[in-house]
Amino acid sequence: MGKSTVYVVLCFLILCKAIIPQACFIYWAETLVFINCMYVALSLLETTFKWTRGSTLSADLHPWEYDVFLSFTGETRKGFTDHLYRALQRRGVNVFRDQQLERGTTLSSELLTVIEESRFAIIVLSQNYASSTWCLDELSKVFECMEVRGTILPIFYKVKPSNVRRQRGGFARAFYKHEYNNIAKVQRWRSAFTRVSGIAGWISDDWYESELIEKIVDFVCDAL
Numbered sequence: 001m002g003k004s005t006v007y008v009v010l011c012f013l014i015l016c017k018a019i020i021p022q023a024c025f026i027y028w029a030e031t032l033v034f035i036n037c038m039y040v041a042l043s044l045l046e047t048t049f050k051w052t053r054g055s056t057l058s059a060d061l062h063p064w065e066y067d068v069f070l071s072f073t074g075e076t077r078k079g080f081t082d083h084l085y086r087a088l089q090r091r092g093v094n095v096f097r098d099q100q101l102e103r104g105t106t107l108s109s110e111l112l113t114v115i116e117e118s119r120f121a122i123i124v125l126s127q128n129y130a131s132s133t134w135c136l137d138e139l140s141k142v143f144e145c146m147e148v149r150g151t152i153l154p155i156f157y158k159v160k161p162s163n164v165r166r167q168r169g170g171f172a173r174a175f176y177k178h179e180y181n182n183i184a185k186v187q188r189w190r191s192a193f194t195r196v197s198g199i200a201g202w203i204s205d206d207w208y209e210s211e212l213i214e215k216i217v218d219f220v221c222d223a224l
Contacts (some may be wrong), residue, residue: 154201165197
């Protein structure tokens, strides 16, 4: 109720008190107070409805084709990654892994679109991850699409986060080889590698594999 309305109501009450019996005045005053409370309650309900409706519409504006995009190398394909993939599927999570693409499909077309249409990305950082330019391109695209949303989930599979961050050992050798043919991309790949090492994820050496997979699946399901 606006200030001008409140002023009018007060003037009306003063006038009523002067010309009508006290009992009637009290009755009308209580009636006006009740009407005012109802007005406030209805205003709050209207605001809540608009907020809820707006939130629903906002969510509908971002329909994800996939819940999770899996990025991994062949060394984990038939073991850890496959077990994780199937565990997510059993819980109803819509997961994409690159073997769903037709052979010969380039990373710059269909797969990039899949990453854009995925809500989360699980990055299985294994010892040979940096040896694959395919995986490094995936990682760069994942950061482009998801870093701001905070939906990148790294798994340090039998590697130390510090070695990923500093690109030591096999990672150093892999990047050194890439510089001969992909020097323009290497800096971007190195940057993505450094950034992914700073994201809180899971270190496989700290878990039994079955427990690790269960923990990851629970986290994803709770976040969806």
